[in-house]
Amino acid sequence: MIDFSKFVEFHGLKKWAALLVMFSVLFLPSQVFAEAGVEPRRIVLGSHQPLSGPMKTYSQVGRGALIYFQYLNDQGGIHGRQLVLLQRDDRFQPQRTLEVVEKLVMKDRVFALFSGIGTDTSESAMPLLKSQGVPHFFIGSNARRFTEPARHGIFGLLPTAEVEARVLGAFVGSNHPGEKVILWYRDEPEYKLASKEISQKLQGNPLQFLPSKKGSTQFQAEWDAIRVGNPRAVIALGPYAPLIKFLRTADITGPPIFTGNALADSSLIRNLDSRIIDRLRVLTSFPMLLETDHPGIRLHQALLREYAPDMRGSRWTVYGHAVAELMAEVLNRSGRELTREVAIRSAENLKTWNGKLMPPVHLNPSQHLSMTFLKVSRIMPTQVQHLSDWIDGR
CATH class of the missing domain: 3.40.50.2300 (Response regulator)
Incomplete structure (x- = not known):
């Protein structure tokens, strides 16, 4: 009968340890050493x-x-x-x-x-x-x-509210030079920051701020103030729920209303009067289902x-x-x-x-936000009209 302990002692423990490591590297499945969640297949x-x-x-x-x-x-x-x-x-x-x-x-x-x-x-x-x-x-x-x-x-x-604000500000500034703009925004931290970005982009425009208090439902009064202000363009920034309620109380005629990516949806026609949609300019990112081609x-x-x-x-x-x-x-x-x-x-x-x-x-290593390029677009019942090429909001 072979005495295994003497066999190991004879050949040397270190030699066997080295052979074991070599065997593991050469023959064990690669997934033993792989990153979590990464398998051969x-x-x-x-x-x-x-x-x-x-x-x-x-x-x-x-x-x-x-x-x-x-x-x-x-x-x-x-x-x-x-x-x-x-x-x-x-x-x-x-x-x-x-x-x-x-x-x-x-x-x-x-x-x-x-x-x-x-x-x-x-x-x-x-x-x-x-x-x-x-x-x-x-x-x-x-x-x-x-x-x-x-x-x-x-x-x-x-895109963050600030990215959207930079894109909207750049487009409105270029297409409504020197004209009065009213900025309606929900009075919340991210939209306050966004309003500053709009202000930077529209330094050549008379700009009136119209903050809407969080929780407020006085949308008709806000539109009355806009009407009195007589702007050539309106920019509206806010979360989806108060934004859509604000837009539903808009007049069916008036200057164009520019807003962010939240309303970029082919189903918008089901949520707003088509005559208000006529005034609306939204930021788009992904193509919409209406763009069948x-x-x-x-x-x-x-x-x-x-x-x-x-x-x-x-x-x-x-x-x-x-x-x-x-x-x-x-x-x-x-x-x-x-x-x-x-x-x-x-x-x-x-x-x-x-x-x-x-x-x-x-x-890049200091820029981890994926969607900063947006277009200004009009959503119509059967098609989408893009009013700009990609605008970089970084």
Whole structure:
């Protein structure tokens, strides 16, 4: 019978240890040493979405992204890996967000968070992501807190109120030189900051400020003040709910009304009198479903027919498809040797890239906001008229 202890002693423990290390490097599966969420044939992403509850409509963003990832997977994936998106329901509640993100990170071991929806929801998970070194690519929020200043591994998607203000100010200043402008804005911190950006852009214009107190519903009185002010253009900045109520009380005739990206939706005709829409100029980013000849919209509709025949397209499915294009571009540029740090650097090196649905994207180590290029457009019952080319709001 062989005495194994003497065998080891004879050949030397150090020699066996060295051979064991060499064997591990040469023959053990590569995933033993890979980044979390990166496997030989899969990349696993995670997302928190309101899959139920009053904000469930936003879950169409995740569905749109899944459809595009399915399409890519059928083309062979990214560098031979299939894209897997684990979506978890947070009901748009920050405490639940933290719970589901903890499971995604600690149990499911996702590579990164992708396109989580909401400001307070996404913010609730930031300490956990930082402690675990997990990036969050392209948060579904327009809050400046995620990108000003830039945080390592954290990338925003939607334009902030300040970005929108710079674009609107540049366009109105060029197209209404020297003319009086009235700026209506919701009296909240982000829109106060945005009003300063408007003021900077319209130094050559007589500019009247009309702040609307948070919670106020005195929209008719505000329009009376605008009428008395007799402007040649009106700029309106605010969250969707008070903004749409303000616009519903507008006169059907009057100067053009310029507003942000919140109303850039083909279904706008169902929410506002068509005669008021006639006065409206909105900021657009993704192409809209009305733009049936747009190559990106044609692809989107084809993918819906192929992968989700039960689903109708919406601004949110387009959004999901668009942000999935952006994520795929980052992963593609990261190459086969994928790590979180490589993906972060790849995102930071996107220089005026645009996909079939995404507007131009320009990122760098100090600029982590994806959507800063916008167009000024008119939405009509059957078409979209773009009044400008891309304007950079950085």
